[in-house]
Amino acid sequence: MTAxxxxxxxxxxxxxxxxxxxxxxxxxxxxxxxxxxxxxxLIEIEAGGVTARDLGTRLxxxxxxxxxxxxxxxAAGDVREAAGATDGRVKVLSLTAAGQRRVAxxxxxxxxxxxxxxxxxxxxxxxxxxxxxxLYTGALGARAEAPVEIVGGYRPGLIARITGMHAxxxxxxxxxxxxxxxxxxxxxxxxxxxxxxxxxxxxxxxxQGDIVGSVAIDGEDLGGTIAHLRWFIVGDGVRGxxxxxxxxxxALTFADAQGFTETQLxxxxxxxxxxxxxxxxxxxxxxxxAGAQWGKDVLEQRFVRSHP
Numbered sequence: 001m002t003a004x005x006x007x008x009x010x011x012x013x014x015x016x017x018x019x020x021x022x023x024x025x026x027x028x029x030x031x032x033x034x035x036x037x038x039x040x041x042l043i044e045i046e047a048g049g050v051t052a053r054d055l056g057t058r059l060x061x062x063x064x065x066x067x068x069x070x071x072x073x074x075a076a077g078d079v080r081e082a083a084g085a086t087d088g089r090v091k092v093l094s095l096t097a098a099g100q101r102r103v104a105x106x107x108x109x110x111x112x113x114x115x116x117x118x119x120x121x122x123x124x125x126x127x128x129x130x131x132x133x134x135l136y137t138g139a140l141g142a143r144a145e146a147p148v149e150i151v152g153g154y155r156p157g158l159i160a161r162i163t164g165m166h167a168x169x170x171x172x173x174x175x176x177x178x179x180x181x182x183x184x185x186x187x188x189x190x191x192x193x194x195x196x197x198x199x200x201x202x203x204x205x206x207x208q209g210d211i212v213g214s215v216a217i218d219g220e221d222l223g224g225t226i227a228h229l230r231w232f233i234v235g236d237g238v239r240g241x242x243x244x245x246x247x248x249x250x251a252l253t254f255a256d257a258q259g260f261t262e263t264q265l266x267x268x269x270x271x272x273x274x275x276x277x278x279x280x281x282x283x284x285x286x287x288x289x290a291g292a293q294w295g296k297d298v299l300e301q302r303f304v305r306s307h308p
Contacts, residue, residue, distance in 0.1 A: 031106065031109035041055055176296055
C-alpha cells in the first residue's frame, strides 16, 4: 500500500510522544536508574541461557556496547557470568538475587504503567491498541529483513542523513555533541561539492530506500597518491549483518583501481569492532595521540593500508 504522507507525519509524532512517555529520552526508565538498553538486557537475561552475543543480536547493539553495558550490570551485582557447558570461552548470563528483585520491580512498574493508561480508554479500545501495536511492530520487523543495496554517488538527503547517523551514534557511544556534528556536516558538505572529480566517491547502503550506512574515499585532501577513507558508519538495525564489510570492500576496491599507493583513516581508541574490521582489510595502526578536535578528549588513531 502507498502511505498517506499526512498519516506518516501523525504516526511519527505519536511515536515520539510514546518514546518520551516511556522515558527513552532521559530520566528514570521503567522506574530504575538504568539505561533502556540495560533494562531490556535484564529482561532478556531473565529468560535464561543468554550470552553476550545473543544480547547483541536481540537488542541490535554492537559488541562493544554490549560489553560496556554488561560490565556495569555485573559490577552493580545484578548479573553474573558463567562458562558455557560445552565451550568455556562462551559466557552464559544469569540474574543474581539482586537482579531478580530488580527485574520483578521493572515488571511491576511496567504493568502499573500499562494498566493506568488502559483504564483511561473506552471499552474495546484496549484491544485496538494491542492490535495496532502488533501490526506496526510486525511491519517494522519485516523491514529489518529487507535486502540492503550499495548505491554510489550523491542523492538528495545524503548529507543530512549521514551527519545525523554520526551525531546520534557518537553522542550515545562517546558523548560527542554539537561541535562533532558541525565538523561532520561541514566536511561532508564540502566533500560532496567535489564528487564530480574522478578520485572522489561516496557510497550509501540503502534498505527500502533509506540510508542505513555510508563510506567515502576522498582522493584529494591528503594530497599525492594517498586516499582518505571517511564517513564510515552502519546503522544499528543492520550492524553485524555484513553491511559494513561490503561498504568497506567497495571503497577499497575503488581506491585500488584508482592507483592510490595507500589509504588512511582517522578514528579513536575504544571502537574495537571497527578496528577489528579495519585490520582484517590490511590497515595497521600507524600513529596515536591525545586530541580534542571532536569536542572531547580522546586518544586519536591513524590507520594506514598499503595498496597491492
